[in-house]
Amino acid sequence: xxxxxxxxxxxxxxxxxxxxxxxxxxxxxxxxxxxxxxxxxxxxxxxxxxxxxxxxxxxxxxxxxxxxxxxxxxxxxxxxxxxxxxxxxxxxxxxxxxxxxxxxxxxxxxxxxxxxxxxxxxxxxxxxxxxxxxxxxxxxxxxxxxxxx
Amino acid sequence: xxxxxxxxxxxxxxxxxxxxxxxxxxxxxxxxxxxxxxxxxxxxxxxxxxxxxxxxxxxxxxxxxxxxxxxxxxxxxxxxxxxxxxxxxxxxxxxxxxxxxxxxxxxxxxxxxxxxxxxxxxxxxxxxxxxxxxxxxxxxxxxxxxxxx
DNA sequence: GCTGCAATTGTTAAAAATTAACAATTGCAA
DNA sequence: TTGCAATTGTTAATTTTTAACAATTGCAGC
Ligand SMILES: [Zn+2]
Ligand SMILES: [Zn+2]
Ligand SMILES: [Zn+2]
Ligand SMILES: [Zn+2]
Numbered sequence: 004x005x006x007x008x009x010x011x012x013x014x015x016x017x018x019x020x021x022x023x024x025x026x027x028x029x030x031x032x033x034x035x036x037x038x039x040x041x042x043x044x045x046x047x048x049x050x051x052x053x054x055x056x057x058x059x060x061x062x063x064x065x066x067x068x069x070x071x072x073x074x075x076x077x078x079x080x081x082x083x084x085x086x087x088x089x090x091x092x093x094x095x096x097x098x099x100x101x102x103x104x105x106x107x108x109x110x111x112x113x114x115x116x117x118x119x120x121x122x123x124x125x126x127x128x129x130x131x132x133x134x135x136x137x138x139x140x141x142x143x144x145x146x147x148x149x150x151x152x
Numbered sequence: 153x154x155x156x157x158x159x160x161x162x163x164x165x166x167x168x169x170x171x172x173x174x175x176x177x178x179x180x181x182x183x184x185x186x187x188x189x190x191x192x193x194x195x196x197x198x199x200x201x202x203x204x205x206x207x208x209x210x211x212x213x214x215x216x217x218x219x220x221x222x223x224x225x226x227x228x229x230x231x232x233x234x235x236x237x238x239x240x241x242x243x244x245x246x247x248x249x250x251x252x253x254x255x256x257x258x259x260x261x262x263x264x265x266x267x268x269x270x271x272x273x274x275x276x277x278x279x280x281x282x283x284x285x286x287x288x289x290x291x292x293x294x295x296x297x298x299x300x301x
Numbered sequence: 302g303c304t305g306c307a308a309t310t311g312t313t314a315a316a317a318a319t320t321a322a323c324a325a326t327t328g329c330a331a
Numbered sequence: 332t333t334g335c336a337a338t339t340g341t342t343a344a345t346t347t348t349t350a351a352c353a354a355t356t357g358c359a360g361c
Contacts (some may be wrong), residue, residue: 064310064348136291
């Protein structure tokens with residue numbers, strides 16, 4: 004049971020997503036809702052294939068387009084190290100950076116805000132005259148539950 | 153010209169690789185050498201396909217196996233955010249963590265040791281009883297050269 | 302209400318990336 | 332030299348992602 008407050012999470016996430024899309028004028032269409040639902044119904048990172056399976060065998064283009072949309076508007080994150088996606092309903096500021104703790108056994112993902120500790124990562128970029136676009140901080144390992152099993 | 157000291161780099165890298173393999177008893181075979189050579193001859197991250205092209209159209213299995221070997225013994229790193237590989241000849245301690253600054257334009261990669269600033273990343277893991285395996289800290293963006301062009 | 306246009310979807314299929322399977326070969330130690 | 336484990340060579344399958352284009356939808360202006 005990775006998350007006891009799960010239903011609560013999901014409900015708040017939906018509210019957040021609705022508001023975000025309404026406010027920004029994004030079209031929160033059926034296929035996008037379906038994919039968001041699949042992601043947000045779990046704290047695990049799901050591959051595109053896993054998402055498709057859960058949506059009545061959704062066709063790849065539709066799923067990939069929805070995943071891209073959600074990622075771009077901030078309702079999901081792409082976890083590069085395992086090539087999977089996780090839903091998100093946090094309010095992220097521009098330039099925000101998160102750290103993801105990814106269990107390699109159950110694929111549960113914990114998202115942690117790194118904004119306040121970002122300088123350690125940025126100092127090298129600045130010293131190298133590097134202009135950052137995206138930052139990925141991912142840590143794979145075993146969550147507490149999976150260490151015991 | 154991303155690296156003026158390039159030939160120097162490559163020579164030292166070869167020495168390092170030879171020593172490492174000899175010392176640890178790894179077999180530094182031809183195909184592994186070829187892939188290492190391709191990677192270390194550049195400071196850019198190369199996809200598996202790019203590596204294959206440079207090796208007289210090497211067959212996928214051979215290239216993937218060599219990349220896996222090099223990655224596991226520490227002579228290369230997998231850059232998850234762009235799904236590419238970069239050669240490495242640094243002496244990494246166990247549990248070492250590096251930050252990669254990856255230019256999205258030219259794919260030049262700068263590797264920075266993060267060991268001394270690691271606590272910021274680890275504090276959340278410890279608080280969550282998360283047992284880390286691999287850590288990816290990757291920042292995509294534009295290198296100094298590519299900002300000017 | 303219609304009309305036109307941009308955004309999104311549905312559908313088919315291709316392309317790209319990765320891996321499986323297994324035979325052939327190599328390196329090395331007994 | 333014999334045996335065995337590691338590695339390679341080869342073919343082909345599987346998985347993942349994208350291209351292409353027609354059909355549909357949502358919405359603004361008439
Ligand atoms: Zn988030
Ligand atoms: Zn777990
Ligand atoms: Zn390194
Ligand atoms: Zn560049």
